[in-house]
Amino acid sequence: MECRLDGQVALVTGASSGLGEAIARLYAEAGAKVVVNYHSGAERAEELVRSIESAGGQAVAVGGDVSDEGAVDRLFARAVDAYGAVDILVANSGLQKDSAFAEMSLTDWKTVLDVNLTGQFLCARAAVRRFRLQGDRGVSRAIGKILCMSSVHETIPWAGHANYAASKGGISLLMRSLAQEVAGERIRVNALAPGAIRTPINEKATSGEAGERLLKLIPYGRVGDPVDVARAALFLASDMADYLVGATLTVDGGMTLYPGFRDNG
């Protein structure tokens, strides 16, 4: 049995770049119709749709700010207009506004919490409502699946990034509380916790001298590629992971294994 998503509709937020783009691409290859949500990258989203279509897949680009309640409702309505259903949500959108704690502005605190945490709440809520309305479409063992994009920083504290770490720590309990609440309806909710993956969000941290320092934190000895996370996302959304409920799959080359202790015997 392969990880396939044939006949299913997947809505991926923040899919115009980085991890979202890689997930959208792989889901389309696995047979899903993909709703490519973007916030600012309309052109890249359209480009991705064309590239998926030229490979024989189906996708549509839909703009929308995930931190805006009305925009999220419109995003789901457009997805249903396009493909008649939503079977999988990947709540992936996220951003960083880094600064030392004492200098952190309330605006930067709120922006990160609004997009990274409230955005996932709004999208997951819309998905649960949609799954209940649809019932069992016979395309998967679960009637709906939600993947929350967390980070290794749901467990690793991160000086200079308190807003980001707080948002991902929040995702951990949001995801597990929701998973517990809706599992009886055969809705599966899980999360991914990537380590350092080469995407626009951390261009500075993964190149040059900073990149060399970063490698010391990764036992497996390389920075991750978006497709490393996309493969895990495909597994979690597929029936191969049918008994995974409320799990966080860490995709980090061992970053959470306390590598500092390796040479400290």
Ligand code: NAD
């Ligand atoms: P990225 O900057 O390439 O992608 C982030 C996406 O979120 C972009 O497409 C952006 O347009 C979208 N976005 C931002 N604000 C939005 C809004 N208000 N509404 C809708 N979309 C919005 O970075 P990425 O690395 O691909 O990040 C994707 C997710 O993965 C984020 O949640 C991030 O926290 C998480 N993550 C990334 C890494 C990594 O190393 N790259 C590690 C752990 C977790």
